[in-house]
Amino acid sequence: MENLYTFFKNMRKDWPLFLFPIIVCLAFASIFIGNEQTVFVSRIQVQSRGDRQWDSLSIPVYQTILKNPTVIRSAQIALKKDYNIAVSQAQLVASVTTKPVVHGNAMVIAATARDPELATAMGKQVTASMYYTLGTYLPTKDLRIDPRATVKQQGANPVYALLISLLSGLAIGQGLRLLMRRRGKGELDV
Amino acid sequence: MSSKRQNRIRNGLIATAILLVIGLVSYWKSSSTLVINFVDENGTPVTAPLKTIGRPNAVYNLTAAKVPGYTLNRTHYQFKYTYGTSQQQVIYHPDTVASLDKLLKAKYIGVSAQDITTNTFNGVQSTPYEQSDNRLRVLYANRLNDWHTFSTNYPDVAIQDPTLFQLGEFWFIAYTGGVLRSTDLSNWDVIATTPSPKFHNVIAPSLVHVGKKTDMIFMATVPKRKELASFVAPFNETTGQPKLTQAKRIRGVTGPSTSASLYQGRTGYYLTYSEQDSGVVYIKKSKTITGKYRLVRKIVPVKGSFYYAPTFALDEAGKVRGIVYSSYYYDESGDLAYNGAFMQSKILTKTPPIQLTGQFAFQKFSVIKLGAD
Numbered sequence: 001m002e003n004l005y006t007f008f009k010n011m012r013k014d015w016p017l018f019l020f021p022i023i024v025c026l027a028f029a030s031i032f033i034g035n036e037q038t039v040f041v042s043r044i045q046v047q048s049r050g051d052r053q054w055d056s057l058s059i060p061v062y063q064t065i066l067k068n069p070t071v072i073r074s075a076q077i078a079l080k081k082d083y084n085i086a087v088s089q090a091q092l093v094a095s096v097t098t099k100p101v102v103h104g105n106a107m108v109i110a111a112t113a114r115d116p117e118l119a120t121a122m123g124k125q126v127t128a129s130m131y132y133t134l135g136t137y138l139p140t141k142d143l144r145i146d147p148r149a150t151v152k153q154q155g156a157n158p159v160y161a162l163l164i165s166l167l168s169g170l171a172i173g174q175g176l177r178l179l180m181r182r183r184g185k186g187e188l189d190v
Numbered sequence: 191m192s193s194k195r196q197n198r199i200r201n202g203l204i205a206t207a208i209l210l211v212i213g214l215v216s217y218w219k220s221s222s223t224l225v226i227n228f229v230d231e232n233g234t235p236v237t238a239p240l241k242t243i244g245r246p247n248a249v250y251n252l253t254a255a256k257v258p259g260y261t262l263n264r265t266h267y268q269f270k271y272t273y274g275t276s277q278q279q280v281i282y283h284p285d286t287v288a289s290l291d292k293l294l295k296a297k298y299i300g301v302s303a304q305d306i307t308t309n310t311f312n313g314v315q316s317t318p319y320e321q322s323d324n325r326l327r328v329l330y331a332n333r334l335n336d337w338h339t340f341s342t343n344y345p346d347v348a349i350q351d352p353t354l355f356q357l358g359e360f361w362f363i364a365y366t367g368g369v370l371r372s373t374d375l376s377n378w379d380v381i382a383t384t385p386s387p388k389f390h391n392v393i394a395p396s397l398v399h400v401g402k403k404t405d406m407i408f409m410a411t412v413p414k415r416k417e418l419a420s421f422v423a424p425f426n427e428t429t430g431q432p433k434l435t436q437a438k439r440i441r442g443v444t445g446p447s448t449s450a451s452l453y454q455g456r457t458g459y460y461l462t463y464s465e466q467d468s469g470v471v472y473i474k475k476s477k478t479i480t481g482k483y484r485l486v487r488k489i490v491p492v493k494g495s496f497y498y499a500p501t502f503a504l505d506e507a508g509k510v511r512g513i514v515y516s517s518y519y520y521d522e523s524g525d526l527a528y529n530g531a532f533m534q535s536k537i538l539t540k541t542p543p544i545q546l547t548g549q550f551a552f553q554k555f556s557v558i559k560l561g562a563d
Binding site: 082085087120124127128131149 | 221237239319
C-alpha cells in the first residue's frame with residue numbers, strides 16, 4: 001500500500017512525469033499572477049419625494065445613463081482638477097461598470113483599476129457625476145449616495161496560485177504514472 | 191517539396207499566428223499606471239501626485255504646473271515619460287531667500303497642514319482615500335484673506351495638527367507625534383515625542399508661555415479609560431520633550447474633543463476646544479491652568495458644517511489677537527471635505543469671521559501676529 005512517504009520516495013524515479021505537468025500548471029497560473037485589481041463599488045439610491053417609495057422599477061433605465069458622455073466628461077474633468085488623475089474618456093468607460101439590478105432600490109456602480117487609489121477616485125467621481133446628472137433629470141426624486149462604499153481586491157494570490165499549481169501538477173503526474181503502469185501490465189488492453 | 195516538410199511549415203505558421211493573436215490581444219488589453227510625484231529637494235510632496243493610465247511603452251507628455259515660489263532646474267516645463275516605469279519625480283527648487291524676505295516683512299505668520307493626496311478646488315479639498323497624508327506648510331500674509339505659502343524644503347514627515355510657537359530665535363512647531371524646531375524655517379530638527387508608560391500618544395500638542403516657563407497642552411487617552419482628555423505638562427526647550435511624568439489633567443473639557451488650545455490672559459487662563467459631534471467651538475476661562483474651566487462663549491457652526499481645532503492667535507508679546515478655527519463638512523460621497531479656516535479678532539465678543547484663504551484649503555491653522563501695530 002502506497003502512503004505519502006513512499007509516494008514522494010518513488011517520485012524520484014519518475015521525475016519527468018511530475019515535472020512537466022507542474023511546469024504546465026505554473027505556466028497556466030502565470031496568466032493570473034500579477035493581475036490583481038481593485039474594485040470600488042458604490043450605490044446611488046433613488047426615492048420618490050412624495051410617497052417615499054423606492055424607485056426600484058426604473059433603476060435599469062437609470063443604469064443606461066451611466067456611460068452617457070455628460071457623466072463621463074464631467075467625471076473626467078473633476079478627476080483632473082480634484083484628484084490630479086489624467087485618464088481618457090475611453091479608459092473611464094472601460095473601467096466603470098454597472099451591475100444589472102433585478103430588484104432593489106440602488107444602482108450599483110463598480111470601478112476597476114490596478115491602483116487602489118485610482119479605482120476609488122474613478123468610482124467616486126463617476127458616482128458623483130451620475131448623482132448630479134440624475135438629479136437634474138429627476139427633479140421629483142430624492143437621490144442619495146450610499147456612504148457604505150466597498151473596496152475589494154480581485155485576482156490570484158501568487159502563493160495560492162503556486163501551491164495549487166504544484167498540487168495539481170503532482171496529481172496529474174500521479175494519474176499519468178498509474179495510467180502507464182496499468183498500460184504496461186496490459187490491464188487496459190481490450 | 192516533400193509533404194512532411196510542407197506539414198512542418200504549415201504547423202509552424204499556425205503556431206506563429208496563434209502566438210501573434212494572443213500577443214496582440216494581451217497588448218491591447220494591458221495597461222500600466224504612471225505616478226509622477228512633485229517634490230521639493232527634501233523629497234516632500236509639493237502638490238498631489240499625478241496618476242495616469244496608459245498602454246505600456248506609450249509616451250505621456252506632461253506639462254508641469256508652475257508652483258509659486260518654486261522653479262525647476264530647466265527653462266521649459268515639458269516632460270516625456272514612458273508608461274511602465276511606475277514612479278517618477280519632478281523636483282521643484284524653492285526660492286527660499288526671496289520668500290523669507292517677504293515672510294519677515296509680513297504682518298502674520300502661520301502654520302497649517304496640507305493634504306497632499308488631492309488638490310484643492312474652489313477652496314475645498316475632499317479626502318476620498320482611506321488614508322490621508324499631510325505635510326507641513328508655513329504661511330505668511332499681510333491681509334488675513336490672502337495667505338502665501340512660504341517656499342522652502344519642508345521636512346518629509348506626516349504632520350497633523352501643527353501649532354506655531356516662538357521662543358527667542360527659535361520657532362517650534364508642535365504636531366501629533368513630535369516637535370519641529372528651526373531658526374530659519376528651512377533647516378528642521380525633527381524631535382519625536384518619547385511616549386511614557388501613562389501616555390502612549392500625544393495628540394494635537396501646542397506650546398504656551400505660562401509666566402516665564404513653557405508648557406505643552408495636549409490630548410491623550412485617559413489612563414485605564416478610552417476617552418480623550420486634555421493635559422498640561424512642562425516642556426523642555428533644549429531637548430524638545432514634554433515632561434510627561436508631571437502632566438496634569440485639565441478639567442472643564444466636556445464632550446469628545448480632539449484638540450485644545452490655551453493662553454494666559456491678565457485675569458486668568460483661557461481655553462478653547464471644539465466638540466467633535468456638534469462642531470461647536472467653546473471658549474472657557476479659569477483662574478488656574480488646570481481648571482475647572484467655565485464657559486465664556488460658544489461659536490456655533492453654520493448648518494451642515496463642523497468647526498474644529500480652534501487656536502488662539504497671539505502676537506509676539508503673547509497677547510491674544512483673536513481666535514482661529516477650521517471647518518469641514520461631508521460632501522455628497524460622504525467624504526470629509528475641508529473648506530478652510532476662519533479668524534475672529536475678538537475672543538469674548540462676536541466679530542465677523544474672516545475666511546483665511548490661500549493656495550490650498552487650510553486644516554488646523556495656528557497664527558502669530560508679527561511686529562508692532
